[in-house]
Amino acid sequence: MTTIILHWLVALLIVAAFALGTVMTDMRISPAKLQYYSWHKWLGVTVLALVGLRLLSRLSGTAPAYPDSMPAWEKQAARGTHALLYLLMLAVPLSGYFYTLAAGYPVVYLGLFELPVLIGPHPELKHFLKTLHATLTYIMLALVILHVAAALKHYFIDQDGILQRMLPGK
Numbered sequence: 293m294t295t296i297i298l299h300w301l302v303a304l305l306i307v308a309a310f311a312l313g314t315v316m317t318d319m320r321i322s323p324a325k326l327q328y329y330s331w332h333k334w335l336g337v338t339v340l341a342l343v344g345l346r347l348l349s350r351l352s353g354t355a356p357a358y359p360d361s362m363p364a365w366e367k368q369a370a371r372g373t374h375a376l377l378y379l380l381m382l383a384v385p386l387s388g389y390f391y392t393l394a395a396g397y398p399v400v401y402l403g404l405f406e407l408p409v410l411i412g413p414h415p416e417l418k419h420f421l422k423t424l425h426a427t428l429t430y431i432m433l434a435l436v437i438l439h440v441a442a443a444l445k446h447y448f449i450d451q452d453g454i455l456q457r458m459l460p461g462k
């Protein structure tokens with residue numbers, strides 16, 4: 293059940309961080325824009341913490357096996373996509389975090405406490421990290437679309453119960 297809650301919570305927070313990230317960068321400078329930047333960072337840091345937890349539980353336990361009806365190439369593709377998604381779910385928030393620090397701003401989580409300032413202001417790194425953050429985010433989006441398409445294929449075409457395994461009460 294913990295895995296199911298973490299899966300859907302992280303999915304929701306990623307969608308919210310993505311939407312806010314897209315909207316806020318297009319806004320004119322205003323108090324609302326600054327507020328959205330803060331919310332975006334808090335959502336992203338929460339994703340990082342929850343994905344860390346999810347990885348720990350995934351690595352310490354065993355994931356349910358794929359059904360025998362699934363061809364070997366599909367199992368391999370699923371494993372590869374999941375590994376890449378985990379990597380990106382860490383790399384996207386980390387690149388945003390380091391971009392913020394390189395731009396010279398601390399990250400004050402929920403407006404309550406300052407998270408570690410691991411690097412100082414760095415003009416060149418700042419540009420690189422900004423591009424990296426946006427690029428990794430769009431690669432992650434493409435993988436999320438593939439992930440959702442695969443889940444829908446299992447539900448509607450293969451009808452092998454894979455999607456239902458990630459639903460509460462199953």
Ligand code: HEM
Pocket residue numbers: 305306309310311313314317329332333334335336337339384385386388389390391392399422425426429
């Ligand atoms: C799952 C987590 C995250 C997602 C999906 C995400 C997504 C995005 C997106 C879509 C943008 C707009 C990119 C563009 O088109 O230019 C963006 C920008 C930004 N993100 Fe994130 N982000 C995440 C985490 C973080 C974190 C943890 C931080 C910092 C603590 C952060 C800081 C920023 C900043 C400062 C910008 C604005 C860059 C600019 O001014 O152009 N992000 N993010």
